[in-house]
Amino acid sequence: MNETKQQVSRGKEIGSLLLSNVRNYAMYVMLAIIFIVFNITTNGSFLTARNITNLVNQTGYVAVIAVGMTLILILQQIDLSVGYLAGFLGGVAAVLLNRGINVFLVVILVMLGGAVLGLLQGTIVGKLGVPAFITTLAGQFIFRGLLTLVTERTGTIRISNETFTSFSNGFIPSGFMINGRHGSALVIGAIAIVTVIISQVNERKDLKKYEFFVTPLPLFIFQLLFFSLLISALTYVLSGYNGISWTIIVVAVVTAIYNFMLNKMKLGRYIYGTGGNREAAELAGVNVKKIMVFAFISVGLMAALGGILYTSRIQSATPVAGSGFELDAIASCYIGGVSTSGGVGKVINSVVGAFVIMSLTNGLNLMGVGISYQYIIKGVIFILAVAFDVHSQGKKVTA
Template sequence: MNFLQELGVLLKKNIREYGMYIALGAIMIIFTILTDGLFFSSRNISNLFNQMGYIAVLAVGMTLVIVIRHIDLSVGFMAGFLGAIAARMLREGMPVIPTILIVIALGTVFGLVNGFWVAKVGLPAFVATLAGMLIFRGALLLFTQSTGTIIVMNDSFNQIGNGFIPDIFHNENVHILTLIIGLAIIGLYIYSEIKTRNNKLRYNFEVLSMRMFILKLLFISAIIFYIFWTLASYNGLSWTFVITLIITFVYHVLTTKTVLGRHIYAVGGNPEAARLSGIDVKKITLFVFGSMGFLTAISGILYTSRLQSATPDAGTLFELDAIAAAYVGGVSAAGGVGKVANSLIGALVMASLINGMNLLGVGISLQYVIRGAVLIAAVVFDIKTRSKVR
């Protein structure tokens, strides 16, 4: 089999995993052409990664919720409400760290309440979280009724959503620390892939041929390096992107290297079989919804910090973008399938769509139509690829 034939077979067999990368590449190329290169400018790429932060964090949590065959519609207005609480506390003089801790604790409790209705009472997640969405929408309006938009004057808090990590090398042209971090991530990626390949070979599992494996390493490494080089050419890594990367890495390790992660996917694959094997399905459900609340609080903090204010309509349609990002990232509507790390790519796809349409001056009404179409396309793709696998 020659190189092109092998590449074609590889793409066909792994279209579910590689489809999102193809979609992202196509979107970026199209917008780069339509904006005469403005889309791929260092400044816009940096802005793009800042914009995707709060959606990416939600998408990580939403991926796990969908993996266990549930949905959470409350995350949008919950994020907006928690952001408004943070803004009010900061305006009243509360220090930044206690404010963040209190908001995260509240978000976790709200998530556990959603999980309680689903796991303990037996309410369908759609109904429980739809009620939560309405409750948090009303709470946000009540909370901002007397003041309207709450302006955040705390510079330290606002740096979370608008600041960049300092460069210890103080180079005027390139942010050296960003490049070092990028190279470290490439090194970790290559090490992880080689270790995974060797483990598969040890147990006689099917692996890529050596030439395709090397091509994959070079291709992904080149993309990572290009992204970090582009960011280093502007202001470097933003704190928002750093937080997003840390959260994605922690949840990736949690879901792939721990017993808890295996239990989450077991529950998603077959809840009854998981229960019979001794897994406490209710506790897993509580954990996943509590985790979703925790990440929703972080998303609300990132969004409020980026805007430097809390508005009465904050959080509108966040749940749509998070769900769409999860599906574009490869999570299955049938449950049990989906990688946390891929939700980052899904969030980047959604953020690229929004960013590109804004650069082209596309009206907000048409943007909603396109985003809805992308969600339908992602679910159709999931159904078709799943039926082919079967």
């Protein structure tokens, strides 16, 4: 009888932990549900190695833009220009490549261009005090016009440079095979699991050291197991096709850098502090204007990288490239748990949010659902995610 009561109380405790920390894992549950539902409705086509590879490569450009957008939203700002900025810079890359300029020099120039344009918008917002909505909306118009200028002579600009197109279409060499599977993919998967576990354990230790809130141990263990199973399943599936794509490496490296910056550096604490309470951050000596400018430089860089990945994937620059990228990035962040009131958000969760958005697109395409209905479904999920965030914050306040 006592054992039954203990089991019931443990069940209630676990349920309470899950409900109180729902922001940290909701997107993972959503992603798992999407995978299961689409795999059933497409008769197993969704979880094939070929489709998962396509899904990962399709998600790359949205994921890196979402990483940059996370900082902007944490600061309670917005950037509506990143879509056409990515499209414009992708067009610039196509023009430069077709003029015979070295591919790596092109990448550097495009990334610098993104940083400079981000600096310009950040200065207008941070230094001059023009609202980010107005500034970036104007930027959207400007970059859309520049993209049209770049592509107006030929329309679509084809890219034949194999090195450039391999950024989003190439794969890491297998090295060796294990039962018909790419050995490099399996090794990278194992390294990724160990890296995630070590980094999460160290992050938890640091939070406890400085007496910050930490995820309860049962939920923390659940998260580690979920991550490990997810990475294992992903790498196992991919190893049976072409292995690990360069897109995965790019997204992983970008996510790791930003995660380190936000969690291990003073800059990250300043960003969270400024987003949570700007006045308090200023009183504490934080140069809020510089933080704002940095965030826009950062999102400009990520827009440039997103433009490179997208242009590489479709092997051309088009007049409509970048349309809607900013909406997918913003939705990815909010689905990933970035707070509408600022001060809260993780780049890893935003990347998972990007996978949620692109999984919806991919699965609905496989089902033959029209683009009109796809937009409606995305909109419904987006508003539900934001409504959930507002509702959960209201509960915390009343508690």
